[in-house]
Amino acid sequence: MNPLYCNDTRGEFPPSWYAATTPLPALRPSLKGDQKADVVVIGAGYTGLHAAWELRKRGLSVIVLDAHRAGWGASGRNGGQVGSDYNKSQIWLGARIGQPLAQDLWKLAHEATDMVKDFCTTYAPEANFRHGIAHGSFDAKDVEMERRVYDLMDKHYPGHETTVLNEKAFRRLVNSKLYAGGTINRRAGHVHPLRYVLALAREAEAAGAKIFEMTEAKRIQHGAKPVVHCENGTVAADHVILAGNGYMRGLDRGNDARVMTVNSFIGVTEPLGDLAETVLGEDIAACDSSNVVNYFRLIEDRRLLFGGRANYTRQFPDDIGSKLHKRMGEMFPQIRHVPFTHIWGGSLGISIKRLPVVRRVAPNVLSISGYSGHGVALAGLAGKLMAEAVAGQAERFDTFSTLPQGTYPAGHMAQGPLLTLAMAWFRLRDKLGI
Incomplete structure (x- = not known):
């Protein structure tokens, strides 16, 4: 099943709290006939729109294609957490690629934020960017491990703005008895993701980029001047940028083998009133160390946004909300009686190393995807780096490409009968913590 269509109505934003609190733009036209551009970008999320914006600053003509709407995918429906690092620690990266490259990647992560x-x-x-992400640990041993990691970070990566907290101190920030402690990162932040991506589309268009909606890229005809074939037309360009992340299957076998599509779900409560202060002590976002990450934050009207519960099939479960609400109630018994008013799901791209997959698909075709839950920050940076590379300044793209990566077993065939096997293998890795 194609993740573009198996869970959503084409061209309609999901029934999210984000869409309910954002003025949505009119539908843009779809591509018809044959067009030309210096660069064609496939995907109108953070990656594709930042790429388009940066390319227009350099004077290149740009066409952006999206199968649905600009901001319709993960960019407009995620948890809104803006990280300042990667899914692997800098110590982990330094041990595998060397300290100099790890330092360069650290600078890029901060630039992304x-x-x-x-x-x-x-x-x-209107996107209301705010600083602060807490990360909860369920086990005292994990807290001690975090302390050792950040002792090393103090020596090699000053400016990380992360503090390790014991159980009592962490409870003042995140009032759940499930956590044995955790960290608070004051450099990271959170944002209304749909308002952010819609503003990005507006600015890319104002700079001269053309965005065609309801236009699925069906295949790429490679060559000195590649051609992207769509339902009702084509775009010939000097360069192609692939920016579809978890919703992009079938355009490149190499990407399909390295990035798996999984689903995550979000519920938003009724306004909590004074109960909000019994959940979170500050206006921060939070997540934790469970294999299927829980993430949550207070939003406008003192509501709690609570997400998690990834599943490993393309199709959303029939009942998204009940298990998600049960998990929220176990974590915060003080609000277990408060119902959700909005519930939705979405797909994201996960790589085997939980790090972005950076590839030269061909000399004139670039791709970055597989942000593995860190896309609100890293996806925009990815678009900028690909724009730089297209413009002839590929040094930073090449640095980003040193992030370790690997392939899933039979990953490029995961749209077919091996999907269940591949997903079961992925679920086992999550349970084992590898």
Whole structure:
């Protein structure tokens, strides 16, 4: 089943709290006939739109294609957490690729966070960027491990702005008895993701990029001047940027083998009133160390946004909300009686190393995907790096490509009969923590 269509109505934003609290733009036209551009971008999320915006600053003509709407995918429906690091620690990275490259990647991760903050400050104040992400640990041994990691970080990566907290101190931030402690990262942040991505689409268009909606890229005809074939037309370009992440299957076997599509789900409660202060002590986002990550934050009207419960089939379960609400109630018994008013799901791209997959599909075709839950920050940076590479400045793209990666067993065939086997293998890895 194609993740573009198996869970959503084509061209309609999901029934999220984000869509309910955002003025949605009119539908843009779809591509008809044959067009030309310097660069064609497939996917109108953070990656594709940042790429388009940066390319227009360099004077290149850009066409952006999206099978649904700009911001329709993961960029407009995620948990809104803006990280400042990777899914692997800098110590882990340094041990595998060397300290100099790990330092360069660290700088890129911080740039990614600053890009979101700076864009929202200047172009999308309605996205309400705020600093602070707490990370909870269920086991005291994990807290001690975090302490050792950040002792090393203090020596090699000053400026991380992360503090390790014992159980009592962490409870003042996240009032759940399930956590044995955790960390607070004051550099990271959170944002209204749909307002952010819609503002990004607006600014890319204002800069001269053409965005065609309801236009699925069916295949790429490779060559000196590649051609992207769509339902009702084609785009010939000098360069192609693949920016579909978890919703992009079938355009490149190499990407299909390295990035798996999984689903995550979010519920938003009724306004909590004074109960909000019994859940989170500050206006921060939070997540934890469970294999299927829980993530949550207070949003407008003092509601709690609570997400998690990944599943390993393409199809959403019939009942998204009940198990998600049960998990929220176990974590925060003080609000277990408060119902969800909005429930939705979405797909994201997960790589085997939980790090972005950076590839030159061909000399004139670039791809970055598989953000593995860190896409609100890293996806925008990815678009910028691909734009730089297209413009002839590939050094930072090449640095990003040193992130370790691997392939899933039979990953490129995961749209067919081996999907269940591949997903079961992935679920086992999560349970084993590898």
